[in-house]
Amino acid sequence: MxxxxxxxxxxxxxxxxxxxxxxxxxxxxxxxxxxxxxxxxxxxxxxxxxxxxxLGVGGLSDYADHVVMFGDADLRLPPELAGATGRVRVVHFWDPGCAACNKETGAHLNYLIQMYRGAKVDFYSVQRPGTRGELPPFLRGKLEPLPRIDGMEKLPASPSVAIWAGDGRLAYAGPYSEGLICSSANSFVEPILDRLVAGERVEPQPMLSVGCYCPWNAVN
Structure with missing residues (x-):
C-alpha cells in the first residue's frame, strides 16, 4: 500500500x-x-x-497646405509662336529649386508628351528667372526652352502650365492638378487638351487650388 x-x-x-x-x-x-x-x-x-x-511625398508636407489663386489671362506667347497656327501650345513653368513638387509634375508632363505625340501639340518650357538647373533627363529634348513669356511675372506659383489653342487663344493657365501628388488621375490638363485637339473652344477661368506649389513671382 x-x-x-x-x-x-x-x-x-x-x-x-x-x-x-x-x-x-x-x-x-x-x-x-x-x-x-x-x-x-x-x-x-x-x-x-x-x-x-x-515617392517624394515626405518632402511635400511643406507645400501641402498652400492655397494658390491662378488667374493669369494676360500671358502672351512670343510673336513667332503666337497666332492661329493650328497647333496647341503647352508651356511648362518650372523652378529648379522646387524639387519636391517638380518630381511628380515632371513624371506627369512626360506622360502628357507621350500621350499627345501624334496630335498637333507642341511643348515648351520656361525656367523661373534667376535660377539655375536642368530638367530631369527623361524630359530633356522633349520641350523647347523659352527665355520668357510676357505676363509670366503674374504667375503665383510653379509648377504650372499655360495652354494656347490652335487659333492662338489662351485656353488655360494654372496648375497641372490639385492635391499632394500630381498625376493623370487628378489632372486638369488632359480634359482641356482633349477638347482643344477635338477643335472645341475652352476659355481660361480663375482657379483657387490647394497643392504642392512653390512661389514664382517673388523673382523678377
Missing amino acids: KQESMNRGGIGQDGLKQDGASRDVSMLSRRAVAGLLCVVALALAGAGVGMWRS
Whole structure:
C-alpha cells in the first residue's frame, strides 16, 4: 500500500512538473510570436517610410497646405509662336529649386508628351528667372526652352502650365492638378487638351487650388 501510494505521489509530481514545463514552453512561444510581430511591424514601418520618401511625398508636407489663386489671362506667347497656327501650345513653368513638387509634375508632363505625340501639340518650357538647373533627363529634348513669356511675372506659383489653342487663344493657365501628388488621375490638363485637339473652344477661368506649389513671382 505504501509503495502504491508513493508511486501515485510520484506520478502526481511528474504531472505537475510536466504541466509547469508546458506552461513555460507556451509562455516562450507567446513571447517568440510577440517578438516576431514586433520585428515585422518595424520592418513594415521602415518600408512605409522608405516608400513615402521615394515617392517624394515626405518632402511635400511643406507645400501641402498652400492655397494658390491662378488667374493669369494676360500671358502672351512670343510673336513667332503666337497666332492661329493650328497647333496647341503647352508651356511648362518650372523652378529648379522646387524639387519636391517638380518630381511628380515632371513624371506627369512626360506622360502628357507621350500621350499627345501624334496630335498637333507642341511643348515648351520656361525656367523661373534667376535660377539655375536642368530638367530631369527623361524630359530633356522633349520641350523647347523659352527665355520668357510676357505676363509670366503674374504667375503665383510653379509648377504650372499655360495652354494656347490652335487659333492662338489662351485656353488655360494654372496648375497641372490639385492635391499632394500630381498625376493623370487628378489632372486638369488632359480634359482641356482633349477638347482643344477635338477643335472645341475652352476659355481660361480663375482657379483657387490647394497643392504642392512653390512661389514664382517673388523673382523678377
